[in-house]
Amino acid sequence: MQIIIIGSGGVAANLGRLFQDNGLTITQILGRTESSTKKLAELLNCAYTIDIANLRMDGSLYIIAIQDREIPVLLSQLVIPGDAMIVHTAGGVSIDVFKPFRRQFSQYGVLYPLQSLRKETVSIPEIPFYLDANDARSKAFLEKFAEQARLNYRWADDKMRMQLHVAAVFCSNYPNYLYTLAENFCKKEGLDFSSLLPVITETTNRMSREKISPALLQTGPAIRNDLSTIDKHLNILYNDTEAREVYQFLTEKIMESSVFQNKSE
Amino acid sequence: MQIIIIGSGGVAANLGRLFQDNGLTITQILGRTESSTKKLAELLNCAYTIDIANLRMDGSLYIIAIQDREIPVLLSQLVIPGDAMIVHTAGGVSIDVFKPFRRQFSQYGVLYPLQSLRKETVSIPEIPFYLDANDARSKAFLEKFAEQARLNYRWADDKMRMQLHVAAVFCSNYPNYLYTLAENFCKKEGLDFSSLLPVITETTNRMSREKISPALLQTGPAIRNDLSTIDKHLNILYNDTEAREVYQFLTEKIMESSVFQNKSE
Numbered sequence: 003m004q005i006i007i008i009g010s011g012g013v014a015a016n017l018g019r020l021f022q023d024n025g026l027t028i029t030q031i032l033g034r035t036e037s038s039t040k041k042l043a044e045l046l047n048c049a050y051t052i053d054i055a056n057l058r059m060d061g062s063l064y065i066i067a068i069q070d071r072e073i074p075v076l077l078s079q080l081v082i083p084g085d086a087m088i089v090h091t092a093g094g095v096s097i098d099v100f101k102p103f104r105r106q107f108s109q110y111g112v113l114y115p116l117q118s119l120r121k122e123t124v125s126i127p128e129i130p131f132y133l134d135a136n137d138a139r140s141k142a143f144l145e146k147f148a149e150q151a152r153l154n155y156r157w158a159d160d161k162m163r164m165q166l167h168v169a170a171v172f173c174s175n176y177p178n179y180l181y182t183l184a185e186n187f188c189k190k191e192g193l194d195f196s197s198l199l200p201v202i203t204e205t206t207n208r209m210s211r212e213k214i215s216p217a218l219l220q221t222g223p224a225i226r227n228d229l230s231t232i233d234k235h236l237n238i239l240y241n242d243t244e245a246r247e248v249y250q251f252l253t254e255k256i257m258e259s260s261v262f263q264n265k266s267e
Numbered sequence: 268m269q270i271i272i273i274g275s276g277g278v279a280a281n282l283g284r285l286f287q288d289n290g291l292t293i294t295q296i297l298g299r300t301e302s303s304t305k306k307l308a309e310l311l312n313c314a315y316t317i318d319i320a321n322l323r324m325d326g327s328l329y330i331i332a333i334q335d336r337e338i339p340v341l342l343s344q345l346v347i348p349g350d351a352m353i354v355h356t357a358g359g360v361s362i363d364v365f366k367p368f369r370r371q372f373s374q375y376g377v378l379y380p381l382q383s384l385r386k387e388t389v390s391i392p393e394i395p396f397y398l399d400a401n402d403a404r405s406k407a408f409l410e411k412f413a414e415q416a417r418l419n420y421r422w423a424d425d426k427m428r429m430q431l432h433v434a435a436v437f438c439s440n441y442p443n444y445l446y447t448l449a450e451n452f453c454k455k456e457g458l459d460f461s462s463l464l465p466v467i468t469e470t471t472n473r474m475s476r477e478k479i480s481p482a483l484l485q486t487g488p489a490i491r492n493d494l495s496t497i498d499k500h501l502n503i504l505y506n507d508t509e510a511r512e513v514y515q516f517l518t519e520k521i522m523e524s525s526v527f528q529n530k531s532e
Contacts, residue, residue, distance in 0.1 A: 044281070047360040072494065094488070117466050118373045118486055124477065128465040141466045156462075160336060161503075165456050166463075167498040170511070173463045174470045175487030176517050177442035179524070181474065182481040184437040186526045191430050197421075198431075198438045199475045200393040201382050205439045206471050207447065212389065215448040220442030221383055231335065231359045235433040238426075245437070251516050252441050259444070260509060261451045 003147065004029045004060055008076065009037040009067035012119040013091050017067060018046045020126050025153045030058045034068075038121075059083055063147060065113060066090040077103045087143050089113040093167030096160045097134050105233045111135035111144055114163050118174050132158035132166065190242065217262055224256035268354035268412065269294045273341065275303045276333035277384040279355050282332060283311045285391050290415045295323045303386075307339065312517050323349055328412060330378060331355040352408050353377040358432030361425045362399050376409055379428050383439050397423035445465055448510045455507065482527055489521035 007014050010033035028048040032111060033039025036052055043050035051057065057080075058192050064082050070092050077100065078111060082088060087109040093116070100110040108212035112134040117127055131153045141157075158166065173248065183201065188195040207216045219255045223231035232253055241245040256262075270291060274277050275298035283293050293313040301317055306386075308315035316322065322345075329347050331338060335357050347353060352374040355364065358381070365375040377399040382392055391419065396418045398404035401407025401452040413420045423431065446467065451458040473479045488496035497518055522526075 029485045033520050057356055064357040094499060116462055118469055120473075120484075123456050127469040127472070130462045130465060144474055147344075147432055162407075162456075162458065164499060164503055165452070168503050168514075169449040169452055169458065169460075170464055170466050171487050171489075171500065171514070172445045172452075173467045175485065175489065175521070176445050176513075178481050178485055179468075179489075179517065179521050179526075180437045180441050182485065182524075182526045186483055187437075189428075193427065193434065195431055195434075196478075197381055197395045198434055200395060202438045202442075202471050203475050204383055205443055205472055206394040208385075209394070210468050213461075216443050216450055219385075220440065220447065222436050224436075224440065224444075228335070234359060234429060235436065238429055238433050244520065248441075248517075248520060249433075249436070251391070252444060252513075255509070255513060256440070256444050259447075261444075 003027075003039075003150065004058075004125065005063045005065065006030045006032070006058060006061035006063070007065045007067060008080075009065075009066065010035070010042045012121045012123075013067035013115065015042055015045070015113065015121045016117075016119040016126050016129070017062050017065065017091070018042065018048075019112075020129065020153075021151050022046055023126070024150075026151055029061060032057050042121075054079055059080070061086055063143075064088040064200045070095050073099055077107075081106065084108060087111065087140060089144070089148075091115060094162055095172065097136065098160075100136070109136065109140045109143065111140050112146070112158075112163065114158070116166055116170060118170075129154065131155040131242075134159060134163065143157075171177050180248070183242075183248060187239070187245050220256070220262055222256075224253040225262065227257060268292075268415065269323075270330065271297070271323060271325045271328070272332060273297045273345075274330075274331065274332045275307045276277070276379065277386045277388075278332035279330075279392050280307055280310070280386045281382075281384040281388065281394070282330065282356070282378075282380065283307065283313075285394065286416050287311055288391070289415075291416055294326060297322050307386075319344055322346070326351055328408075329353040335360050335522075338364055338404045338440065339367075342372075347369065349373060350412070352376065352405060352412075353408070356380060358428055362401065363425070365401070366515070372504070374401065374405045374408065376405050377428065378409070379431075381431055381435060383435075394419065396420035397428050399424060399428065448507075448513060452507050453508050485521070485527055487521075489518040490527065492522060493497035 005028050028046045031043050031050040033052055039050045039052055089108050089111045091113050093114050097112050100107050114132040115129045117129040132142050133155055135144050185195045208219055270293050285484040293311045296315040298306050298317055304315045304317055352377045353372050356378050358379050362377050365372050379397040380394045382394040398409050398420050400409050473484055
């Protein structure tokens with residue numbers, strides 16, 4: 003199977019490495035900037051180009067791993083073999099993005115990695131994949147590919163994929179923002195943020211290793227309705243408006259939350 | 268060293284196990300309910316009582332591990348040897364809580380574990396300890412104890428300890444609330460929450476294993492000012508008022524946030 007990857011960022015790098023680790027060969031990478039594209043091509047031991055006119059026409063699977071908003075622009079310029087399969091990797095982009103270019107792409111779909119992927123990562127994280135395809139033939143092709151590449155995969159339509167994408171925002175982007183607020187506060191106050199890493203790790207280990215629902219694990223002053231501690235905390239944050247506003251909002255939300263009433267559902 | 272623990276909850280259980288693992292002996296536990304106190308005493312292979320009148324008077328270190336608000340009530344009833352050391356373990360309670368009882372407690376301090384501790388935990392998590400003491404003699408005593416128990420410890424006054432406590436809320440309670448919202452949304456929509464565990468783990472591994480600042484790691488639609496994706500996400504959350512309100516608030520905060528401007532500080 004000739005795999006061609008379009009993009010040279012975090013998704014391209016991790017998928018390329020994963021496929022290669024699982025015995026597949028990447029034929030070519032098409033990137034936008036010489037330096038990052040060349041670097042990734044060397045890592046994956048494959049050809050590369052930054053000129054769309056030099057895209058190889060013997061691929062069987064073309065994987066688009068670029069910014070969401072750039073996908074339609076790319077598609078309008080892209081020429082691939084008539085029987086090749088093309089997929090994008092975006093959580094928030096409909097499979098119908100290919101539809102206006104139907105004459106060019108007869109076999110298309112989605113290969114969404116539900117993971118936050120960085121180019122610089124040392125070891126490829128565990129990636130649950132969500133696949134979609136425009137017809138039975140595409141589905142069979144993707145299925146065969148996923149088996150060959152030994153992916154952990156399921157099928158998901160647009161709705162399900164976007165639901166997972168929004169859930170991922172709650173599980174990654176927002177917690178990371180809160181860690182950043184804590185780090186910033188520590189920096190200002192001369193505290194060592196790294197002393198908080200054990201409590202962060204423990205909080206997530208309970209879900210991931212011990213498989214305990216987070217609804218059963220909530221602790222802290224908000225869930226205890228401990229107004230005296232909440233007051234002390236707000237005083238401590240007097241100097242950090244952003245953190246204080248977030249503290250106030252989330253504390254109120256937790257105090258009035260319905261999600262902790264549903265434990266036994 | 269005769270150690271007596273007052274309390275039978277998560278803090279008492281983890282500290283008792285940790286001290287024991289590090290070669291110390293727990294002499295007695297004073298608890299409130301027979302069943303949980305007996306259970307912990309069996310685990311720690313020590314005596315127990317639920318009657319404060321039966322508290323042993325030969326302890327050299329008394330450790331209070333009970334609810335914050337119950338500490339003053341307990342102290343008003345507690346009689347310990349004149350030369351014994353007494354500490355509480357609360358992040359949010361001042362060392363001065365002992366002061367009104369000064370005639371009874373001449374050696375007092377704080378032994379604060381910066382960690383979220385559950386009774387049911389399988390393996391004791393890493394715990395950074397923050398100590399405080401009322402005078403040089405107490406300080407020397409606690410220092411000796413911390414060395415003997417092989418604790419990872421530092422000294423912290425009330426202000427620093429409470430600052431760490433509020434930072435811990437941002438690093439544990441609030442992320443856990445967000446995971447609960449995601450889990451609840453998944454349950455409602457028939458999605459598998461466990462497929463989000465890899466992205467949760469990856470988000471925290473970057474900080475804890477790769478030692479990268481969370482300020483450098485923010486991804487997602489809010490930091491990209493990707494209004495089209497944000498709109499789609501809000502539509503997807505139409506059925507989940509609580510999650511939608513949190514999404515709107517945190518997205519706006521991230522978009523206008525100053526913490527991501529301070530990367531190179």
